[in-house]
Amino acid sequence: MLEELYEIIEDRKRNPVEDSYTAKLLYGEKGINGILEKLGEEMTEVILAVKDGKREEVVYEVADLLYHLLVLLSKLEIRLEEVYDELARRRK
Numbered sequence: 001m002l003e004e005l006y007e008i009i010e011d012r013k014r015n016p017v018e019d020s021y022t023a024k025l026l027y028g029e030k031g032i033n034g035i036l037e038k039l040g041e042e043m044t045e046v047i048l049a050v051k052d053g054k055r056e057e058v059v060y061e062v063a064d065l066l067y068h069l070l071v072l073l074s075k076l077e078i079r080l081e082e083v084y085d086e087l088a089r090r091r092k
């Protein structure tokens with residue numbers, strides 16, 4: 001799932017169609033700061049949902065957070081495999 005979504009994001013990077021939220025994030029005038037702002041907001045929304053004990057909202061907000069993390073990785077040209085390799089390196 002994460003790989004598939006990452007590939008769709010990469011496709012939007014190559015072919016930035018006008019109605020794409022992803023393309024707006026990747027090529028917005030705020031640059032990487034726009035993506036970082038959204039990540040901060042989404043992390044806060046996860047924390048608030050956890051504190052409110054709203055399980056369904058936690059799932060929803062974590063999905064938002066993962067999507068925005070993938071957009072960040074794509075912007076920085078970091079492949080998911082690099083993150084997987086790092087996790088594998090730490091595995092005990």
Ligand SMILES: N=c1c2ncn([C@@H]3O[C@H](COP(=O)(O)OP(=O)(O)OP(=O)(O)O)[C@@H](O)[C@H]3O)c2ncn1[C@@H]1O[C@H](COP(=O)(O)O)[C@@H](O)[C@H]1O
Pocket residue numbers: 005008009012019020021022023041063064067
């Ligand atoms: N998985 C996602 C996804 N998750 C979250 N979001 C967007 O992230 C934003 C979350 O922001 P907020 O929580 O602040 O909600 P909001 O108030 O609607 O957002 P803003 O108006 O404040 O930006 C929403 O606009 C969501 O639509 C996503 N946008 C796109 N995707 C996937 O990305 C791919 C490419 O989509 P497009 O870029 O739309 O073509 C497709 O496979 C989509 O399913």
